[in-house]
């Protein structure tokens with residue numbers, strides 16, 4: 001029989017776990033031809049999430065739980081789910097029911113019909129999310145596509161169905177800073193879209209405050225693009241060019257007499273600030289990449305599992 005895992009990262013989700021599990025179970029029970037399991041990853045929650053997951057696991061042997069030793073983040077949690085998964089297919093889904101579990105049978109059907117390796121879910125509408133979140137997400141996905149060497153599908157989260165072959169390739173990725181949707185897209189094979197309406201969060205609050213969103217965007221950009229480095233070079237060229245033109249202008253000015261060096265106070269200040277800014281910016285870009293090298297070279301684990309249940 002074919003096997004399916006549903007990978008669900010959870011961080012402080014006590015308000016949604018019960019409902020989320022209930023709806024997932026109902027959907028999985030409605031597909032008797034598939035042997036399915038749920039993999040919950042408790043990403044160092046500080047509320048009752050851990051107890052609730054352990055309780056569910058003690059009642060249902062098809063629910064497996066990984067408890068992290070602390071909060072490592074959404075992407076490491078999903079990564080752990082994929083690393084531990086041995087099924088033929090896996091669905092990655094949020095615990096807050098923004099991605100309706102009821103779509104899972106349709107995802108599987110699409111995978112079979114299209115003979116695909118990945119069915120990724122494209123958000124047609126997003127409900128119950130702030131204007132700022134939607135705008136920043138839109139800008140993010142579009143600038144990622146501009147910056148990156150790979151073309152990513154727009155408005156796609158991690159909600160998707162992937163097959164064994166893709167998981168096997170994913171497990172070979174050694175990079176610690178993972179931008180999962182980018183990596184899966186990068187892996188290739190046959191990937192087909194599935195459009196859906198993203199619901200509002202069932203309960204609780206977003207676990208992605210602005211600081212985490214910025215960090216997420218930075219990982220995505222720095223791991224998938226060298227364009228910021230090229231931008232630094234381009235800026236360098238442009239400023240050198242400005243410098244040369246300015247020198248010529250001043251030189252001619254002295255000869256022909258339309259300018260005098262002493263009158264150039266404001267232009268000097270402007271240039272000092274401008275060149276200083278360009279230098280700091282480019283050094284900053286270099287620093288970002290060095291920071292990544294630093295993190296990667298330490299080769300620390302991406303996550304630490306404290307306890308495994310039902311494995």
Ligand code: UDP
Pocket residue numbers: 008009010011012013043071072073074077093094095096098205206207208
């Ligand atoms: N999440 C996690 N660790 C974190 C942050 C979030 O495991 O550090 C989980 C969270 O429990 C949820 C999913 O990642 O299942 C998506 O988070 P959230 O719904 O808060 O993000 P949003 O949908 O607002 O972007």
Ligand code: MG
Pocket residue numbers: 094096098201206
């Ligand atoms: Mg959410």
